[in-house]
Structure formats: structure tokens, C-alpha cells
Amino acid sequence: MALLEEWRKQAYNENMPKDKLQQMWTAYFEQEKEIYIQLLKEPDTVVKGTVRELAEKYGVTVLTMTGFLDGINDSLKEPNPIEEMEEDTEVSLGFDKELLYKNMVGAQADWLYNLEEWNDIFDEEKRKALYKEQKSSTTIVKEEKIYPNDPCPCGSGKKYKKCCGRNK
Numbered sequence: 001m002a003l004l005e006e007w008r009k010q011a012y013n014e015n016m017p018k019d020k021l022q023q024m025w026t027a028y029f030e031q032e033k034e035i036y037i038q039l040l041k042e043p044d045t046v047v048k049g050t051v052r053e054l055a056e057k058y059g060v061t062v063l064t065m066t067g068f069l070d071g072i073n074d075s076l077k078e079p080n081p082i083e084e085m086e087e088d089t090e091v092s093l094g095f096d097k098e099l100l101y102k103n104m105v106g107a108q109a110d111w112l113y114n115l116e117e118w119n120d121i122f123d124e125e126k127r128k129a130l131y132k133e134q135k136s137s138t139t140i141v142k143e144e145k146i147y148p149n150d151p152c153p154c155g156s157g158k159k160y161k162k163c164c165g166r167n168k
Contacts, residue, residue, distance in 0.1 A: 003051065003085050007066040031060050032068055033111055039093060040117035046094035052087040062087055071107075075100035097121055102134040 011028070013021065035058045039047065049057065055065035066082075069091060073079050080091040101122070104113035118127060146153060148161035156163050 002083065003062065003066040003087065004070060004082050007063050007070065010063060011067060028064060028067060029111065031058075031064055032071065033115070034058070035060070035068055036112055037115060037117055039095070040115060040121065043095075043097055043121055046092055048090065048092045048094075050088045050090055051085060054091065054093070072100070075103045098130055101127065101130050102137075105131050105134040106138065 011024070016024075038058065047054070047057075051065055051069065052062055054069075055062045058065065058068075060068070066085065069080055069085070070082055072093065072095060073082050075095045076092070077094045077096055078092060081089065085091070101113055101118065113127075113131070122130070146160050146165070148159065148165060150160050152158050152160045152163035152165070154164050
């Protein structure tokens with residue numbers, strides 16, 4: 001069984017009692033946070049190695065590292081082959097800083113995008129701009145409805161039904 005499949009089977013196990021699952025996720029998020037702290041201290045250094053080597057480097061299990069690699073994959077400059085990854089698969093953690101920050105915001109992972117280490121990477125203004133950009137990218141803006149007797153939005157001064165709305 002591929003590592004990712006094994007990780008997902010464990011992480012999303014519907015047969016596990018909710019409190020056990022919650023404990024597992026709490027422990028995972030704490031370990032994930034520690035890995036990100038180390039990565040963000042040297043954001044331009046591309047960390048490479050096998051899944052097993054990275055798990056050892058960061059002091060986590062291979063399955064926890066698999067979950068981490070699954071989470072960061074969309075933020076990498078070159079995605080890893082996570083679907084068929086095994087313990088000895090070579091992986092890289094070369095991430096796009098802006099994309100990683102926005103993906104953390106999108107995942108509502110405030111314990112990650114509020115890490116102090118981001119202060120050395122982006123100033124407060126840049127972090128706010130990235131936050132706003134991410135939030136607005138997922139906001140649906142509904143166009144304002146134009147009624148037949150409203151003034152035409154083209155600026156002609158005519159009613160919509162007598163102008164641009166005539167052919168609709």
C-alpha cells in the first residue's frame with residue numbers, strides 16, 4: 001500500500017473513536033507546526049531527501065511526514081509524486097513562499113500563517129496583502145440585478161428595457 005493511502009486511511013478513519021481521532025490530529029498539527037518553524041527559518045534552502053530521511057530529520061514518523069508532504073505539496077515549486085510515494089522516494093521541500101502563505105490562509109491554519117518566522121520573510125503589509133488576496137480569491141461576488149425600469153448601466157440615460165436590455 002502506498003504511504004499516502006496508508007496515511008489517509010489512518011487520518012480519516014471513520015471507525016476510530018472521535019476523541020482518539022482528535023488526539024491524533026492535535027499531535028499531528030503540533031508536529032507539522034514544528035517542521036514549518038524549521039523550514040521557515042531558512043526559506044530559501046531547499047530541503048531534499050527520502051521520506052524516511054526527512055521523517056528522521058524532523059523527528060516524526062514516516063506516516064506523519066507523509067501527511068506533511070501531502071499538505072505542503074500544492075505549495076511546492078515542483079510537486080512530489082505523493083500518490084505513489086514510498087519510504088525511499090526522493091522528495092524535495094522547495095516551496096513558493098507566497099503560495100505557501102496563501103495556502104495556509106486558505107486552509108484556515110492560523111497556527112501556521114501566524115508563526116513568528118513569517119515576520120523575517122514578509123513584512124506586515126505584505127502578509128496582509130497576501131491574506132486579503134487569498135480570502136478574496138474564494139469570495140463569490142454576486143452581480144447586482146438590473147431591473148427593466150433601472151437606468152441602463154451603459155450610461156445612456158435611458159431605462160434598461162429601452163436600451164441594452166431590449167434584446168434580452
